[in-house]
Amino acid sequence: MSYTFTLDGKVIPFADGQTIIQAASAAGVFIPHLCYHPEFKPHGSCKLCTVRVNGRHTASCTMRASAGMVVESETEEINAERRALTQMLFVEGNHFCPSCEQSGNCQLQATAYHLGMMSPHYDHFFPNRPVDASHPEVLLEFNRCILCSLCVRASRDVDGKNVFALSGRGIKTHLIVNAKSGAAGRYGLRAG
Numbered sequence: 001m002s003y004t005f006t007l008d009g010k011v012i013p014f015a016d017g018q019t020i021i022q023a024a025s026a027a028g029v030f031i032p033h034l035c036y037h038p039e040f041k042p043h044g045s046c047k048l049c050t051v052r053v054n055g056r057h058t059a060s061c062t063m064r065a066s067a068g069m070v071v072e073s074e075t076e077e078i079n080a081e082r083r084a085l086t087q088m089l090f091v092e093g094n095h096f097c098p099s100c101e102q103s104g105n106c107q108l109q110a111t112a113y114h115l116g117m118m119s120p121h122y123d124h125f126f127p128n129r130p131v132d133a134s135h136p137e138v139l140l141e142f143n144r145c146i147l148c149s150l151c152v153r154a155s156r157d158v159d160g161k162n163v164f165a166l167s168g169r170g171i172k173t174h175l176i177v178n179a180k181s182g183a184a185g186r187y188g189l190r191a192g
């Protein structure tokens with residue numbers, strides 16, 4: 001059975017069990033997001049996909065669509081909040097687009113462009129994050145990682161290999177590799 005809700009005034013059809021972002025994307029409407037990927041279970045951590053549903057903020061990648069809901073996404077207020085989140089991601093890590101080989105093919109950069117981010121706005125942390133090249137087959141570049149966990153879910157849910165995981169808490173959260181080799185497990189302690 002098919003139902004509808006409205007997104008910024010546009011009528012969006014959805015099927016039972018679809019989230020707001022899934023239904024929006026199927027209808028050709030883009031909602032900014034970083035940790036969502038259509039093939040993986042939603043994580044709901046970056047909050048870039050936040051929309052307002054019947055007046056309340058919620059993550060559109062985890063919120064199931066329901067009939068008649070009124071969803072706002074491309075408002076000045078919500079985009080200002082998304083821009084602030086994106087600016088925080090830029091200053092919290094070491095993202096230097098002009099010297100990055102992924103420039104032009106990077107969802108963080110594309111999101112910043114989409115939101116009209118013209119400056120980092122906040123003071124840069126310039127965290128000391130050494131690259132972990134201690135594994136024979138994987139190089140961990142912590143300076144670019146935004147902890148979206150897409151690699152964790154791809155490895156766990158699609159490949160069934162469980163190669164990656166997030167470890168630590170708060171500002172010490174970091175990616176680790178499930179291998180005997182390497183310094184990733186010790187990295188969180190060193191990073192202080």
Ligand code: FES
Nearest residue numbers: 033044046047061
């Ligand atoms: S895309 Fe929904 S919380 Fe990250």
